[in-house]
Structures are given as C-alpha cells and as structure tokens.
Amino acid sequence: MGLNSVEIREVVKYHGTVIAVDHLSLEVRRGEFFSILGPSGSGKTTTLRLLAGFERPDQGEILIEGRSMREVPPNLRPVNLVFQSYALFPHLTVFGNIAFGLEMQRIARAETQSRVHAALGMVKLGSKHDRMPSQLSGGEQQRVALARALVNRPAVVLLDEPLGALDQQLRQEMQVELKAIQEQVGITFIYVTHHQEEALTMSDRVAVMDHGRVLQIGSPQDIYESPVSAFVANFIGLSNLVEGRIASMTDARCTVSVPDLPTILVRRPGGVVEGSQVTVVLRPERLSLARDVHRNGFDNTVPARIDKTLYNGSEMHYLLRLSNSALWKVRVPNSGAEQKRFLNGEAVFVRWNADEGVILSE
C-alpha cells in the first residue's frame, strides 16, 4: 500500500470553460498534516472537493489508501470533510450530529455512544452533547464539526478553511489544538487555507497553489526560507524583492549588482550563471537598522531613509525609501524601553548577512 495516504495524479478539472485544477499532482503521506495554501480562485477548494468526491476529475486519477477513487461516491470514500461553514445539522443535537456518520455506517449503538463520548472529550465539549448547534458559539460549532469527522476514524480528514470564521485569538488557540489533536489521532489531515500563518504553524508540509497549479511543495521552513518564485515569496509572509544582475560568483556567494544601490552579497544557489538577471528576496525581520555605517560583521550595508513607522506592540514596522527609490519593509522586535527607535525622515543603514538573502530560482 506504500506510505502515501493520498495520491493525486495529473488531475484536471474544468468549471465550464475555466480551468480550476490544472494537471495537479501531489502525494500526501500517511499521518501527515498537509496544507494546501493559496489565494481564492487558486483551485485549493476544488482540489478538496475532488478528494471528497463532490466533483469528479475531467482527467487524471485520485488514489486514497492506494485505492482508485474513480466512480466512488462521497459516501463510500474513507474521507470526511470539515466544512468552512461547519454544515452542522440544525435539527440534530451535538450528539446527533457527531453520531450521524456512525449511524449511517450501522455501527452498534453501544459503540456509537462510546465513540461519540470519546470524540466529545477530545474536542473538550463533553458536557454539551444535548445542545442544539444554534446554542453553541462559533468556536464550539467548529469543534463539533471536527469531532463529527474524527469520530468516523477516516483515512483522511479534509478541512476547508475551518478556522476562517473565528476571531484572531480563538483562531490561534485552535491552531495549536488542531495540531495536537492531529498528532494524537495520527490521521492524515489535508488542510486548505489562504492564511499563510495557519499553514506554517500547523503543517508538516505545505503546497502553495495558484491558478490551479502547485507552485511549491515543502516543509514550512523550505517554503518560507527558500521560496521558488516571487509569488510564493510574497504570498508566504512579507518580503522585499530586489531585481539585479549577477556580477560575479565565488563557490559560496554571488555578488548582485542592483541599479543605484551598493552591490549585494547573497548565498549562491545552484544553477545560476554570471550575468543573469535575478530576484533577491529579503525578509523584513532579517534586516536590521543602524544609524552609523559600522560594518561590525554584516555582509551588506545599504543607506536608506525612514519613510513611515508603525508601532505594533511586539514589533516596530518601518517602511524605508532607498537610494534607487524602492520601498523596503523592515521589522524590528521591541526588546526594551532603552532601545533606540528611528523617526520619520531619519537617515539609516540597512544591514544583513549574505545568508539572509535568497535568490529566486525562477
């Protein structure tokens, strides 16, 4: 049966004449927390619906637990979906909602009861079994929706932006909890979201999608540290993109010349040649600011002027105007009261090491 819980092979899906999923191939390992991250219209929800069986691929094949899902309707697939809107049955109690899938599978009543209890305990809703969904808060409804999927012990749980409707604080709590539950039950989770922070915090691996195609698959760290394209770099966190030309190379480093800026030293990626046009990604939190030009260990120093400052509690956000009139974002953690802050219009130096910059491979 192999290690893969889900295999998507060259799947194509059209909505009318619009291509929603374009020759998509990916493999999800058993027990993995796998996120599909992309903006709306990227085909991520369609991919989830193809896995659930609500839509059929126009081309290609989907395998779940090594079994082809061709012609297999949703009620016979070993997957359960947690809907974005939760889709709790309003006419059934919390217990009735969670027991629904077990009843449909004709599980014995005693076992149904103990499994529903266990699921309720897992999502910390033990005392609310007899409530109607309308009597629950958004967060509680979300937990019922999760329990309703988990109680069936499917091969894969599909989650369609399940935290989308929650407020920021609850969303962060649920991220931690969701990840803990997933590790506890060991079921493969495929999690669709447009929220990059969610994807990064919870996932073992992330696939970034746009226009029905997968742009990059990798661990959250891979995706964040080594984005393959400007789209990925911009979609995952903030980034400063710098266009330049490779002036010279050593074994470990490239020197990139940028019009109207000092040359920039960057770690050398594979497969670049001297003289080629490249984009360098600089993450705002990897840059530091100073008033003097002291080199003290930094590989790169670029003069700039503070254009805007924003206090964000834990961080200062600065917008800088460079000598080539580009705007860069820089984030500096607020460590203490004596820390020096920069003021609008002040001249500063942006400093960073060669390893902090990434040359995009596209």
Add this chain to the structure above:
Amino acid sequence: MPSLAWLGIFFFIPLLLVLVISFAARGTYGGVEWTFSLANYATLLDPLYLTIFVRSLALALGTTAFCLLLGFPLAYYIARAPLRWQGIWLLLVMIPFWTNFLVRTYAWMFILRTEGLMNTVLMNLGLVASPVEILYTDGAILIGLVYGYLPFMVLPLYAALARLDYSLVEAAWDLYASAWNVFWRVILPLTKPGVIAGCILVFIPSLGAFITPDLLGGARTMMLGNLIQHEYLVVRDWPFGSAISFVLMALVLLGMMVYLEVDRGRGDGRRPSVW
C-alpha cells in the same frame, strides 16, 4: 384593530350566519324557516352522506399524497437549477393559472374520454387493446385534482428547498449517508415546514372541490363540494347545505389542530433516544 374588523366583517359574521342557518329548517318553497333543530346534523349520519364524506376524505388525501410525490422532485430540481432557470421553471409551473380552471378541466375531459387523446395514444402504441374507461371515475377526479393543485404543493416546497443550505446535503453524503438517508434524515426534516404548508394548501381545497368532481366524476360520483352546491342551488335546502359546510370546516380545523398538537409534542422531545 383594522385586521380584527376585517376578519369580523368578512369571516366571522358570514360564518355565524351559516352556523345559525344550519340549525334552521327548509321552507316549503326553498326559504329558511327559523326554527331550532339538530335534524340537519342527524341527517348527515345517513350512510348516503357518510359515503360522500369518506370518498371526499380519501380523494383529498390521495390528491395530497400524489401532489407531494410529484411535487417534491420537481421542486427540488427547480431549487437546484441555475438561478436564471429557476424563474423560468417557476413561471412554467404557474402559467396554467392564467387560463380559466373550467376550460382546463374541460381539456382533461377531452384527454381522458374513451376516444380521447390518452386512449388514442395508448392504443396506437399497442399498450392496451381496448380503450381505458377512466373518465367519470374516481380515478379521473384524482388526476384532475392532482393536476389542479400541484402548483400549490410545488411553490411552498420550492421556497423551503431554495432556503436549504446545500452544504448540509453534502455533509450528510460525506458522512456515509445513502441517497435515501440524505433525503430521509436531512432534506425532509429541514424542509418539513414547506411540506406541511404544501399539504395544507392542497388538502383543504381538494376536500371541498366541486368543479373537478362535477366534470370529471360525472353524475355518479359526488364530493362534499358538489353536495353543498347541490343542496344550496338545486334542492334549495340552505339549512342542510349550511350544516354540511360547517361539518366540513370543523373536520379541517380539527385535523389541523391535532396535527399541530402532535408536531409540538414531537418538537419538545428532541433529545436523542439514547440519552
């Protein structure tokens, strides 16, 4: 207060008149003789009239059942169609209302009679050897009533189904429910108000229908509507006609009250049985 006055003038006062007349007696030349007796109500227990009551009840229930059976898939199809098609389908459902009901019932006579469209088609297809005698039977009345009241079933069902969150249907399907269980456990419970509204809208008028049984049922079969019309206009026995009307209304009200009571009771006992 205006609504109360409206109800009083157009509903309670006429109703009271009917009630008072139902205790009176028929005058020699068809007038009303103001005496008080329960004789009209006693007459209703005659097997002749009881048969008509039972037939009317059976035909009205049958009409409701067939309308529900035909109307539900139709309403579901319309509610799931693309939005611009929904309007067109609903219009098609309602277009028959633009033609006189009498004319449409006559059209059914042409379709159903011995040498009519239906028999011609059936015989040309070789499905039957001799014409099916259906006109002037209870079957013809049933067809006519189902045809006439189907829109009253489709419209409330459509309204309920259009409001149904389709992700609930998908959720049930995802949770291993077969097509039948999706319908029985999710769609039907959630559209119950529409089903009830449709059934009431079909049952009540078909119980009192008189044009359809008159034309399609012929002289041999009668429904309550025909009986009332007969007593008022042919026999000119207004007191007896009033008594029948009153019993008919009482039956309908009683049925609805029993239903509402049962439904309320069920609503209270929502807790799952396993607890």
